Amino acid sequence: MVDLITPPPAVLDEGHHEHEGHGEHHGPTGILKWMTSTDHKVIGLSYTVTSVVMLVIGGLFAEIIRAQLASPNGTLVSLAQYNELFTMHGSVMIYLFAGPFAFGGLANIIVPIQIGAPDMAFPRLNALSYWLYLMGSITMLMGFFTAGGAANFGWVAYAPLSNSINTPGAGADLWIGGLLLTGFSAIFTGVNLTATIFYLRAPGMTMFRMPIFTWNMLVTAILILLAFPVLTAGLIMLYCDRHFGTHIFSVAGGGVPVLWQHIFWFWGHPEVYILALPFFGMATEIIAVFSKKPVFGYKSMVFATLSIGALSLGVWAHHMFTTGVVLLPFFSFMSLMIAVPTGIKIFNWIGTMWRGDLWLSTAMLMALGFLFTFLIGGLTGIYLASPPLDFFTHDTYFVVAHFHSIVMALVLAGMGGLYYWGPKFTGYLLNEKFGKVQFWFLFIGTQVFTFPQYILGLDGMPRRIAIYPHSPQWKTLNDWSTFGAILVGISMIVFVVNVGYSWKKYPAGDNPWDAQTLEWFTTSPPPHHNFYRLPQIRSERPTWDYNHPEHRSLAHGTGGTGSHHEPPLANAVVGVLEHDQDHDA
Amino acid sequence: MRRFVALPIAALALSGCTIPAFGAHKGVTTESSSVFHLWQWFSIGAVVIGGFTTVLFVYAIIRFRSKEHGNIPRQAQYHLPAEVMYTVMPILVVLGLFAATLVVENKEVANPTTNVTVDVNAFQWGWKFTYPGTETVVIGQTTQDPTMVIPVDTNVHINLTSTDVIHGFYVKAFNFSRYALPGVLNQFTLEAVKTGNFYGQCTQLCGLYHSLMFFNVRVVSHAKYEAWLASTANPAAFAAAQKTTGQQTATIVPTKPASSHGDN
Numbered sequence: 001m002v003d004l005i006t007p008p009p010a011v012l013d014e015g016h017h018e019h020e021g022h023g024e025h026h027g028p029t030g031i032l033k034w035m036t037s038t039d040h041k042v043i044g045l046s047y048t049v050t051s052v053v054m055l056v057i058g059g060l061f062a063e064i065i066r067a068q069l070a071s072p073n074g075t076l077v078s079l080a081q082y083n084e085l086f087t088m089h090g091s092v093m094i095y096l097f098a099g100p101f102a103f104g105g106l107a108n109i110i111v112p113i114q115i116g117a118p119d120m121a122f123p124r125l126n127a128l129s130y131w132l133y134l135m136g137s138i139t140m141l142m143g144f145f146t147a148g149g150a151a152n153f154g155w156v157a158y159a160p161l162s163n164s165i166n167t168p169g170a171g172a173d174l175w176i177g178g179l180l181l182t183g184f185s186a187i188f189t190g191v192n193l194t195a196t197i198f199y200l201r202a203p204g205m206t207m208f209r210m211p212i213f214t215w216n217m218l219v220t221a222i223l224i225l226l227a228f229p230v231l232t233a234g235l236i237m238l239y240c241d242r243h244f245g246t247h248i249f250s251v252a253g254g255g256v257p258v259l260w261q262h263i264f265w266f267w268g269h270p271e272v273y274i275l276a277l278p279f280f281g282m283a284t285e286i287i288a289v290f291s292k293k294p295v296f297g298y299k300s301m302v303f304a305t306l307s308i309g310a311l312s313l314g315v316w317a318h319h320m321f322t323t324g325v326v327l328l329p330f331f332s333f334m335s336l337m338i339a340v341p342t343g344i345k346i347f348n349w350i351g352t353m354w355r356g357d358l359w360l361s362t363a364m365l366m367a368l369g370f371l372f373t374f375l376i377g378g379l380t381g382i383y384l385a386s387p388p389l390d391f392f393t394h395d396t397y398f399v400v401a402h403f404h405s406i407v408m409a410l411v412l413a414g415m416g417g418l419y420y421w422g423p424k425f426t427g428y429l430l431n432e433k434f435g436k437v438q439f440w441f442l443f444i445g446t447q448v449f450t451f452p453q454y455i456l457g458l459d460g461m462p463r464r465i466a467i468y469p470h471s472p473q474w475k476t477l478n479d480w481s482t483f484g485a486i487l488v489g490i491s492m493i494v495f496v497v498n499v500g501y502s503w504k505k506y507p508a509g510d511n512p513w514d515a516q517t518l519e520w521f522t523t524s525p526p527p528h529h530n531f532y533r534l535p536q537i538r539s540e541r542p543t544w545d546y547n548h549p550e551h552r553s554l555a556h557g558t559g560g561t562g563s564h565h566e567p568p569l570a571n572a573v574v575g576v577l578e579h580d581q582d583h584d585a
Numbered sequence: 586m587r588r589f590v591a592l593p594i595a596a597l598a599l600s601g602c603t604i605p606a607f608g609a610h611k612g613v614t615t616e617s618s619s620v621f622h623l624w625q626w627f628s629i630g631a632v633v634i635g636g637f638t639t640v641l642f643v644y645a646i647i648r649f650r651s652k653e654h655g656n657i658p659r660q661a662q663y664h665l666p667a668e669v670m671y672t673v674m675p676i677l678v679v680l681g682l683f684a685a686t687l688v689v690e691n692k693e694v695a696n697p698t699t700n701v702t703v704d705v706n707a708f709q710w711g712w713k714f715t716y717p718g719t720e721t722v723v724i725g726q727t728t729q730d731p732t733m734v735i736p737v738d739t740n741v742h743i744n745l746t747s748t749d750v751i752h753g754f755y756v757k758a759f760n761f762s763r764y765a766l767p768g769v770l771n772q773f774t775l776e777a778v779k780t781g782n783f784y785g786q787c788t789q790l791c792g793l794y795h796s797l798m799f800f801n802v803r804v805v806s807h808a809k810y811e812a813w814l815a816s817t818a819n820p821a822a823f824a825a826a827q828k829t830t831g832q833q834t835a836t837i838v839p840t841k842p843a844s845s846h847g848d849n
Contacts, residue, residue, distance in 0.1 A: 079793055154790045160767060161750040166709075166792060251768035257751065258766060291649070294662040300672070322753070323764045324771040328694070332686055336679045343675040344668075346638060351667065353645040357656045360646075368646065375638055379631040386686040388620045388693050389627060392609070392760040395753050395788035458608045460757030462788040465796035470730075470784065553662040 038123035041425055041525065043130045044109030048418075050134055051101035055411075056492060057141070058092035061085050063489050066449075066482040072472040082466035083152035084144070084171070090155030091175065094275070095182055096137045098410060102278030103189050103224070104133060106417050107217045109425050111193060113519035114214050116202025116537070118529035121195035125188050132185035140178025143171030151175035154464060156268070157238065159249035159260035164242040173242070176235050183232045186274075190224030193217055202518070204537030208302070211517040211540055212288075212295050215302050216281030219309040220274050226313065227270035234263035258325055265316035273312040276406065277305060279413035280345060283367040286416050287349050289515045290364035291356030294553040297348040298540060304341035304348070311338050321390040328387045335385035342378055346371065361513070362435030366416030369443040370409045377405030380454065395464075398457025401450045408446040408488075415442065415495070423508030427524045431506070434498035441491035449484025452477035516541030604629070609760070613779040613804065616693050617760035623689045630678060693761070696774050699740035703733060707745070707752035707765035707787065710794035721817040730799040736810035737780050745771040753788030756802055762788055777804040 028036060034046060065085050068074040077085060112120055120126045143150030148169025153162045157175070160166060197218045201210070210218075238260065240246040247253020249260045288295045295301055311334055317326040318335040349371055358364065380402040383389045393399060415438070423429045456477050461468065468474050511520040521543045522531050535546040545552055607628035611621045649658075704715040711726025714733045725731030735741045745754055747765035755762035763771050787798035805813065 079796060083790070083793065083795075158751055158790070161790065161792060166750055257768065292656070292658055294660055296662060296664075297668050298662060300668050322762050323766060323769075324773075325766070325769060328690055329687060332690075333683055336683050336686075339679055340672065340675045344672055347667075347671040350638070350641050350645055351664070353642075353649060355658055355661065356645075356649050357651045357654075357658045358646060358649045359651050359654065368642075371642060372639070375635060375642075379635050382631065382682065383624070383627050386623065386627065386682065386690075388623055388686065388689040391693065391762055392617075392620050392624070394762050395755070455608055458610075460755070460784075460786070462753070462755065462786055464790045465786075467796050469797075470786075470799060548657060551657050551660050553660045 038119075038127045039528065040112050040120045040123065040126055041109050043126050044105055044107075045425060046130055047100055047108055047133065048105035050130075050137065051097050051105055054092050054096040054137060055101070058089050058097055059489060059492055061089035061092065063485060065089060066478075066485040068466060069468075069478045070475075070482045072468045072475055074467055077466070079466050080149065080152065083154075083464070084150045086464055087151050087154050087175075088141070088143070091140060091151070091179075092137075093407065094155060094271070095179060096133075096140065098275045098407065098414075099186060099271075100133055100182070101414055102275065103186070103193065103217065103220055104129065106282065106414075106421060107193060107213075107220075107278055108189070110421055110519055111214050111217050112196055112200065113424075113522065113526055113530050114211050114517050115197065115200065115205050116518050116531065116534050117196055117200035118531075120192045121200055122188075122192050126192050129185040129188040129192070132181045132188070136178045136181030136183075136185060138178075139174050139181060142178075143169075143174040146170040146174065156264055157260075158264075159238065159241070159257045160251070162238060162242075162260075163250060173239070176239050176242075180232060180235050183228050183235070186224050187228045187232070190221040190228065193221035194225065197221070202534055202537060204542075205518075208299070209537055209540045209542075211281075212284040212298070212301055212305075213278075213281035213517075216277040216284075216305050219305050220277045223270045223274050223277075223309055223312065227267045227274065230263055231267035231271075234260065234267070237263070258320070258323055261320050261323065262316070265319045268319065269316040270309075270312045272406075273308055276410060277308070279370070279410040279417070280305070282417035282420070283349065283370045283413045284345075284352075285515075285517065286363050286367040286413075286420050287352050287371075289420070289513050290359045290361055290367070291353045292359070292514070293352055293356040294516070294539075294541060294544075295348070296351030296354070297344070300344055301348050304344040307341045308338060311341070318385055318390070321387045322394045332385055332387050336382065339378070339382050339385075346375060346378070359513075361419070362430070362432055362439055363416045363420035363513075365436065365439045365443075366412050366419060369439060369446075370413035370416065373405055373412060373443070373446055374409035376450075377402055377409055380405065393457055395462055396457035397453045397461045397463055400463045401453035401457060404453065405446075405450050408442075408450065412439075412442060412446070415439075420513065421519075423512055424519055424524050424526070427508055428502065428504050429506040429508045429512060431498050431502045434494055434501060438491045438494040438498060441487050441494060445484045445487025445489075445491060447484070448487060449481045452480040452484075456481075511543065511547070514544075514547065516544035518542050521546065607632075610757075612760040613758045613777050613781065613783065614761075615776045615778060617758065618778075619689045619692050620760040623685055626685055627682060630682065634678070694773070696742070696772060697740050699742050699774060701736060701739050702742040702744065703735065704744045704746070705733070705754060705765070706748060707754065707791075707798075708748040709750060709792055710787070710798045712798070712800045714800075716814065719814055719817070721814055725800070727794050727797045730801055732782075732801040732803050733785075734803045734805060734810060734813050735777060736807045737777050737804050739807070740774050740776050742772065742774050745773070750791045751789050752791050752798070754785070755788040756783055756785040758783035758802070764789060780804045780806060 034042060037043065064077065065082070068076045068082060108120065108126065112118070146169060148171055150171040151157070153167050153172065162172065197210070197214060237246070237248045241249050247255040249255050249257050251257065284295055284301065315331055315335045315338065317331040320326050321328060384393065384399065384402060419430055419435055456474055459474065461471065461474050508524045510523055517540070518537070521535055535542045538545055539553060604625045607625060609621055609624045611618045702717050704717060706713040706715065711724065712731050714723040714731060715721070723731045723733065745763055745765045747767045749767060751767070752765040753762050754765055759775060761775065763773060765771065781804055783802045783804065785800045785802055787795060791798065
């Protein structure tokens with residue numbers, strides 16, 4: 001029985017801190033505070049800002065790439081520079097933006113608050129994660145300042161193109177080094193999130209009362225722990241091949257080049273879900289809050305996430321169908337099966353909106369934009385799970401369009417996450433008018449830049465080519481794609497303008513969205529150890545239960561269509577809650 | 586109810602060409618047209634499922650958009666029959682797609698016996714086509730696109746290798762690509778059913794001149810193929826044949842383009 005509120009030891013009034021002697025609380029301010037803090041909110045904000053800077057850098061590379069492709073014989077950059085640009089565009093976006101933004105940034109800030117924890121389980125490790133990430137990012141980008149330029153073998157670094165003969169430059173080594181550092185940062189964050197979620201939940205916060213975002217972060221963290229060490233090992237092998245005379249990936253010394261692809265994608269496919277699951281979680285939370293309803297099919301949502309996590313470990317070779325050396329039916333079947341839990345998620349999102357009261361705020365628009373864009377990326381992904389169709393489209397712009405639909409969906413959800421949670425950790429809302437303008441630029445731009453790429457891919461345009469002198473007919477569609485990329489670029493400018501315009505302008509209050517989960521119970525921004533007090537946790541949305549005791553989620557099996565009357569069970573539930581609140585007061 | 590939906594789809598399938606192409610093309614080999622039909626089936630699934638989902642989604646946005654803030658809707662969280670339905674239905678769809686995939690895949694990876702074999706060797710940055718049992722070798726790199734000549738209506742066996750890094754052998758008209766891997770012999774068989782010139786390109790990033798690694802495939806009648814093979818045994822006749830066909834074949838390796846942009 002958890003009838004009474006038992007505050008966890010760290011949940012203290014502010015006044016207590018002085019007696020407890022928490023040094024950090026009275027620690028340095030300003031830049032020193034940012035450099036020395038172990039507070040998950042400070043580290044998370046550093047992560048968020050750094051990763052958005054990476055998004056801008058990666059986006060600039062993308063704009064240059066698109067400008068180059070606007071003409072069949074583009075001369076904006078040389079062939080060598082083009083190879084560096086798309087390599088670093090992919091690397092920055094995947095290694096330095098999407099993952100760190102999700103699990104280093106928003107998850108770092110939100111997960112402990114969502115489960116009622118005072119901080120991450122290992123605050124110093126958390127700080128180490130951030131500094132490794134920052135140094136890794138700088139290391140990787142430093143490649144541009146070396147004589148040979150940055151890494152230029154694509155973000156997948158396929159052997160033997162990535163060996164010391166074909167890519168002798170220091171840029172490649174900096175790429176490997178930077179990736180090792182950020183990889184360790186990801187592993188440490190994975191450890192931290194897993195430990196935090198398993199051990200630091202507030203009383204009453206059982207596993208099946210955790211918000212979906214936290215659930216998704218748990219699965220993400222476990223996938224990180226399973227996948228990233230494989231990448232780290234692979235990178236060390238690659239480095240040894242380059243510098244210490246080993247022949248792991250070289251045919252000449254008896255090695256196997258395809259082994260790199262197996263290692264890389266054994267990390268790389270779980271990585272796809274390491275990137276995607278956090279954003280699925282963000283969209284889930286946003287859609288529920290702005291529909292004023294609980295997450296529809298909460299339990300099936302959790303099982304869908306778990307099965308996506310499990311399946312993602314058995315599909316890596318679908319990136320290698322055209323190598324001719326993998327077992328096609330197995331990997332095809334496993335990959336197709338991922339459509340099932342993903343479909344469950346999509347229908348659960350729609351079920352959450354169904355008969356809801358939709359508030360189309362910027363955050364909600366971003367989440368809805370995510371849903372549509374992700375649907376397109378998901379459907380085109382099903383084609384690629386079929387080996388004959390993959391033979392047909394592999395390494396063409398069809399694949400480029402597919403994964404850009406996916407990652408742009410993630411960017412939309414991530415932007416939604418910033419509009420939704422930003423007020424919680426900054427204390428101030430962003431301007432909604434600018435936000436909506438940003439949304440339309442981002443959403444329309446995304447479709448305008450991906451759709452022509454699908455058609456180009458079917459028309460045979462390979463990826464990673466800087467010029468297409470033999471096929472000038474591709475120019476029109478490429479121009480459309482470039483135009484879409486410009487719209488996306490404008491949306492980023494609108495975002496930056498919005499942040500400047502809204503700077504400390506609109507105080508958010510504790511719970512501006514009438515949101516449901518625990519992070520909205522505390523102040524904005526939360527105090528040093530997150531909570532002065534906690535509500536009773538009786539479901540996955542304690543803040544909602546506290547604010548709307550008469551509107552608890554209906555029990556399993558009572559969600560049928562038709563009737564708008566409260567079923568008898570709800571009254572009993574309300575009775576229990578009122579009893580709880582007597583203690584709370 | 587479902588039978589009424591299934592019937593027109595089946596009718597469409599039987600009539601074959603009435604199904605839209607969904608952006609793809611039939612190609613010029615027996616394999617490519619199987620892939621094309623598989624593409625159509627996947628596309629029908631994608632359009633039906635995607636369309637249904639989009640309609641639901643857009644309907645929900647319009648219908649349930651808040652008129653006045655402050656309303657609290659019914660807090661329904663579960664609907665077991667609906668959840669079971671949208672779990673079971675995708676499984677059935679996936680099994681169907683997988684079955685169709687297997688049929689086409691088995692056709693594509695089959696290796697029927699044939700007496701026409703071409704050894705294709707990819708290198709940085711060009712292609713070498715060798716015809717085993719003959720003296721014929723066609724090499725071309727970067728700005729000189731070599732041409733692989735194959736006979737029509739014949740199973741052609743391709744042995745694909747690479748001398749340095751990984752390349753991608755891709756011919757759009759074949760709806761097919763395969764990696765050329767160093768240290769691995771990749772084999773496949775294709776049967777062109779149309780004559781003509783078709784364009785191919787390396788699709789797997791292979792370094793600086795990846796963008797310029799083109800080749801052509803020329804599908805000709807049996808008689809012309811034999812004549813072409815015979816002509817290559819005689820250097821003078823070969824040169825003449827080259828002139829008449831305008832093929833840019835060369836047995837001397839040309840120098841790389843001076844500028845990094847190439848000069849085509």
